[in-house]
Amino acid sequence: MPIRRDDRGRYVEVEPRRTEETAWLRCRECGELVFRRKLKETNHICQRCGAYFFLTAHERVASLVDADSFEPLGLESTSPDPLQFVDIRPYQERLEEAQSITGLNDAILVGRGTLDGRPLVVAVMDFRFIGGSMGQVVGDEIAAALEYCSQEGVPIVLVVASGGARVQEGLVSLLQMAKTVAARNVLAEAAVPFIAVLTYPSSGGMLASVGSLADVTIAEQGAMIGFAGPRVIEQTTGERLPAGFQTAGFALEHGMVDQVVTRESLRAELARALSVLQGGTHG
């Protein structure tokens, strides 16, 4: 590993700067090593234990909307690095690396498309981009998408894959919670359905804001759904975590989501939910 001096003058090993993804992936459930190029063949499912690997935002979009119907609506902006943040690496460098790996400007892909012929807007997060964290760009993209849907009367599906707020943007990232909730309040005035899909992981500031305010919330099997990470809970409270804590089943049991579905049935479930939410005529 390359070595660099940190801000206290010590020599530390740093992760090499990457321009593409690693060739091998480890299954987070069973530890199996999988060759990345093989993932497509196995539908991103671990052949040993059946766990899901992450879908990229582009793969997720393709799995949800009608073929060739997707048109990006993204703002194409990049983070202004409001704090000029540097930890053991400059944030700017992390951003460039994530951009080059994902081909995205930030951790979300927004666009318009159709699902079984019905128009919808999809906003899909990509965990590979700094853990799907929400900073200013993600906040702007979600807010713009919600405003667009309020104006155009098009339903919106938000697919969450996020570790929480983007720490490198400090208070700016915390304020994105208020930004996305403000835009969701605008949507609430329009008779437009809002569906959230919670995948692995849906946590922190992303869950404690717009991610928890949909009309219908669907958890993907294998999702982690929770505000605080298990380690934080154990360290702060000394509590032992019950079996199945923060799983999709836990979320269903505790009234946080309407459905738990497999990845294969998500598209059909969304189509069904969208159709039952539309057609209100009262007032």
Added chain:
Amino acid sequence: MADDASIRALEEKVAELRTMMESGGVDLSEEIALLEKKLFAWRRDQYARMSDWDRVKLARHPERPRGLQLVNAVTEDFYELRGDRMGGDDPALRGGPALLDGQRIMLLFHHRGSTREEQHSCRYGMSTPQGYRKAMRLMNIANRLRLPVLSLVDTPGAYPGVQSEEQNIAAAIAESISRTLSLDVPSLTVILGEGGSGGAIAIAATDRVLMMENATYSVISPEGAAAILWKDSQAAPQAAQALRLTAPPLIELGFIDQIVPEPVGGAHTDPEATAYELRAAVSNHLQELSSIPLDELKALRYKRYRNAGSVRAAADQEA
């Protein structure tokens, strides 16, 4: 340059002279006055050179005046409302109507506790879903009875416990943010000590946000950021600086509206003076907000949060 140790030594010296004067009947008042002047200069000097990490420690200082204490010093006729009407009451997030400079307002405030026992029972100001649900209940009352809402924030963060998760703390925070943003009355936040992440923003998405001079407001604690990004919990002081969590950079970035001054050495050195400044600032902002027509107030509020973070980008474009 005076350090902590020499300041403490001088404090002890002054105390010693005082005892001597009281017990011995010798008049040492001139000497004491001289030393106290020196002590003040040293303190002021040290205060001016504080690092961001020093400020974090000051915001968490055990003697710092806390929620209920400041509420009692700043308002009158506080009538506490308890319970979320859904199964519980959170002693860490409290509130109720009160009078501030003759105006009836709805107060929401974190309480960290003064005694050990109290601190334990209110989890050092870490709120549970019950707390945020109670806050929403109180905001509903404020909205209906046309009371401006004043949030006094002082929390390390929302309480990260198993029960919090079972009761969906994430949704409680999200809904509380939503309720705050949709208020039909003016709203104001003062970050008193620690403005910790989701636990703070849950009641802080208000028309204006003020910070006490030694308060901090951040998406994550410096310790948390150090552990995640530096992979080294010892890096908390660097993280504190990098996060720009103190009032001066946050007012510069345009995220807060005013810094409420504290006495030299911090709020705990003179709680009365602190309360005086706090009341003056709050009263002034509430008065200004009351004069803005509701439609305009809500439009300004939307713009404030819709554009959050874009402040520097906008300024750069203008420049």
